[in-house]
Amino acid sequence: MKRVLFLCTGNSARSQMAEGLLRHLSRDALEVHSAGTKPSAVNPLAIQAMAEIGIDISKHRSKHVSEFAEQKFDYVITVCDSAKESCPVSPGNPKQIHWSLTDPAAAEGTEEERLKVFCQIRDELIRHLRSFSDSHAT
Numbered sequence: 001m002k003r004v005l006f007l008c009t010g011n012s013a014r015s016q017m018a019e020g021l022l023r024h025l026s027r028d029a030l031e032v033h034s035a036g037t038k039p040s041a042v043n044p045l046a047i048q049a050m051a052e053i054g055i056d057i058s059k060h061r062s063k064h065v066s067e068f069a070e071q072k073f074d075y076v077i078t079v080c081d082s083a084k085e086s087c088p089v090s091p092g093n094p095k096q097i098h099w100s101l102t103d104p105a106a107a108e109g110t111e112e113e114r115l116k117v118f119c120q121i122r123d124e125l126i127r128h129l130r131s132f133s134d135s136h137a138t
Contacts, residue, residue, distance in 0.1 A: 001029070002030050002031070002075070003032075003071075003073045004032045004033070004076075004077065005034065005035065005076045006022075006033070006035075006077050006079055007034070007035055007036065007076060007078045008036050008079050009036055010036050010039060010040040010105065011035055011042075011064075012036070012039075012041060012043045012105060013042075013045070013046040013105050013121070014079040014101050014103070014121060015034035015035070015036065016034055016042050016057055017049065017118075017121065017125055018034065018077070018129065019057070019060065020050050020057040020060065021050075021055065021126060021129050022133075025126075025129055025130070033063075033068060033073075034060075035064060035065040035067060035068055036062060036064065036065065037065055039063055039064050040062055041061075042057065042058075042060050043105055043118075045105075045115050048115060048118070049115060049121075050122065053122070072094070075095050075132075076094045076095075077096075077097045077099065078096070078097070078098045078099070079125075080101060080103060081100055097132070097136075099128050101121055102117075102121060104118040
């Protein structure tokens, strides 16, 4: 089974949504994880944005990349520029992919306006992941 690790700074939104989405899209045919260089907590708006499309990430937890330091991955995908710059080298020489996505946690406005930004990033991730699945993960 191929293994994928999504990396972001806080492991609170983009990487968490990517993990849940790819696990769902691959129908558990891939082993998918996410981590951060400075983990915090899973953002409630990320959980809500995913719930809107029927994917539950409410049990996810924010993890530090060091938890995966000795594990081999086929793909390491960074979803923020900061994580790309500080991304550690992973054992096993994985294919490294970078998607520069806006941080939805930085969105301002009402909760409804902020949720809309989370949903936009979720939808952008879906497009990236469909392309990734078509070209890499089969």
